Each structure stands twice: as C-alpha cells, then as structure tokens.
Amino acid sequence: MDKAVYIAMASGQNIMAAQAIHANNLANANTNGFQADFAQARSLGVYYGEGLSTRAYSRSENPGTDFQRGSLNETGRDLDMAVEGDGWISIQAPDGTEAFTRAGSLKLDPNGQLLTANNLPVMGNGGPIALPPADKVTLGADGTITIQPAGQPADVLATVDRIKLVKPDEAELVKGKDGLIRRRDGQEQVPDASIRLQSGFVETSNVNAVDELTSIMALARQFEVNVKMMKMIEENSSAVAQVLRAQ
Structure with missing residues (x-):
C-alpha cells in the first residue's frame, strides 16, 4: 500500500508544479511582451539495488x-x-x-531616466539612459533618441542617445526567477544595428489563453483522480487491517 500511496502523492505533487507554470502563463496573458513558459513531464528511471531498472517515474519541469x-x-x-x-x-x-525585454512601453521618471513599465532602466550606448529636460522626446526606428530641449523652438532638435538593441541566439537565452531574459553565460550582448523598432505599438503576450486554460482543467481532473486513488488505498488498507484483527 505504501508504494501505491507514494506514486499517487508524487503524481499529485508534479501536477501541482505543472499547474503553477500554466497558471502563471494565464495570469500574464495580458502582460505586454511576456514570453510563456513550457511545461513538460520527464521520465526518470528508478535505479537502486541490483538488477535492471523496471520502473520509471515522471517529473514535471520547465524545460524552457x-x-x-x-x-x-x-497605441x-x-x-x-x-x-x-x-x-x-x-x-x-x-x-x-543586463537583461532583455520585448515589452516596449517606456516612460520617463522625474529625473529624466528612461524606464520600462516595471521601472527598470533602459540601456543606451554608455549605460542606463538619462535625458535632459525636454519638451518632446522622439524614438527613431533604429533606437535613436531625439529631443526638443526644454524652452527651445520646435525646429531645434538634439540626438542624445540610442537604445541598445540586441539579437542574441535564442538557444543562449534563459528566463530567470525574476521573469527577465538573460544570456545563460551571464555576459553582456553586443548591439545589433539591424534591429528596428516600430513607434506607437506594443507587443502583446504570446500566451494562448485558451490552450493554457484547457491545460489547467485537464491537470485538475488528473489531480482529482490521484486524490480518489489515495482515498481508495486508505479504504483498502482499513479493510485489510479489519481482516487481520478478525483472525
């Protein structure tokens, strides 16, 4: 009975881990630039003692x-x-x-620093971008930042910095626990002049809400099966104990 209970319990634990991944994806279905996480079950052989492995358990994990x-x-x-x-x-x-994002909804703080929507500094040619007082800020397709200095005529413009745009190999990227994308080796990425921006637009989340909700419902049904299995094992164990006491 103990082995059967362990299998049902371990299955429920792994289902909850998969549920957490899908639930986080669904919660960010409306988060601009969000990159969904994958969830998969990986087979793990049971290796102990002498002889060959005849059993395998599964483990839920986030492969990428x-x-x-x-x-x-x-917008x-x-x-x-x-x-x-x-x-x-x-x-x-x-x-x-250094981290990377595709959420391009930017803003300026009172000190003129260019930030993302979640208040992270945007990098430029020489580090975090900070702009002088300006009546208007324009972002070019290549990331160039042009301003109309405060108090100056509309035809007086100045180029002050350029957003650092990069194109790392996606195989080298990993999402951290803070939700930010980084290079696996932790190194900084060199700028890529071929990257272009489209002004007045934001990229939405790549989450398919229907798929995520369907997965959550399927996992919930699987969890219920494991709970019923543990209840059945408990009932069988009680019945066996009563038979042994009667002898």
Missing part, C-alpha cells in the same frame, strides 16, 4: 521559454515601441546585470 512573437497592438503613444522581428531591448535588472 516560448520565444514566439506576440501580436502588435497600436499611438510616442514612447511605446515594438521590436520588429527577432531582437530585444536591453535593460538593467535590479541586480545590476
């Missing part, structure tokens, strides 16, 4: 991230930028390392 592109949503906002094709916007993570 879905880097398919989301659709583009037009008309000057500081909203969508990355065309493959490529990323370089940002500074809270720990000071």
Whole structure:
C-alpha cells in the first residue's frame, strides 16, 4: 500500500508544479511582451539495488521559454515601441546585470531616466539612459533618441542617445526567477544595428489563453483522480487491517 500511496502523492505533487507554470502563463496573458513558459513531464528511471531498472517515474519541469512573437497592438503613444522581428531591448535588472525585454512601453521618471513599465532602466550606448529636460522626446526606428530641449523652438532638435538593441541566439537565452531574459553565460550582448523598432505599438503576450486554460482543467481532473486513488488505498488498507484483527 505504501508504494501505491507514494506514486499517487508524487503524481499529485508534479501536477501541482505543472499547474503553477500554466497558471502563471494565464495570469500574464495580458502582460505586454511576456514570453510563456513550457511545461513538460520527464521520465526518470528508478535505479537502486541490483538488477535492471523496471520502473520509471515522471517529473514535471520547465524545460524552457516560448520565444514566439506576440501580436502588435497600436497605441499611438510616442514612447511605446515594438521590436520588429527577432531582437530585444536591453535593460538593467535590479541586480545590476543586463537583461532583455520585448515589452516596449517606456516612460520617463522625474529625473529624466528612461524606464520600462516595471521601472527598470533602459540601456543606451554608455549605460542606463538619462535625458535632459525636454519638451518632446522622439524614438527613431533604429533606437535613436531625439529631443526638443526644454524652452527651445520646435525646429531645434538634439540626438542624445540610442537604445541598445540586441539579437542574441535564442538557444543562449534563459528566463530567470525574476521573469527577465538573460544570456545563460551571464555576459553582456553586443548591439545589433539591424534591429528596428516600430513607434506607437506594443507587443502583446504570446500566451494562448485558451490552450493554457484547457491545460489547467485537464491537470485538475488528473489531480482529482490521484486524490480518489489515495482515498481508495486508505479504504483498502482499513479493510485489510479489519481482516487481520478478525483472525
């Protein structure tokens, strides 16, 4: 009985791990630039003692991230930028390392620093971008930042920096626990001048809400089966104990 209970319990634990991955994807279905996580069950052989392995258990895990592109949503906002094709916007993570995002809804703080929607600094040619006081800020297709200095006529423009746009090999990318994309080796990525931005658009999440909801419902039914199995094992164990006491 103990082995059967263990199998049912381990199955329920792995189902909950898979549920967490799908639930996080579904929760971010409306998060701009979000990259969905994969969930899979991996077979693990049972190796102990002498002889050959005749049994295998499964383990739920997150093997990687879905880097398919989301659709583009037009906003008309000057500081909203969508990355065309493959490529990323370089940002500074809270720990000071370089990370990448495709969420191009940018903003300026009171000190003129260019930030993402979740308040992470956007990287430029020489580090985090900080702009002088300006009446208007324009972002070019190549990431060039042009401003109309405060108090100056509309025809007085100045180029102050350029957003660092990169194109790392997706096989070298990994999503951290903070949800940010980084290189596996932790190194900085060199800029790629071929990357282009589309002004007035943001990239939506690449999550398929219907698929995620269907997966969650299927996993819930599987969890119920394991709970029923554990209840049946408990009933069988009680019945066996009563038979032994009667003898």
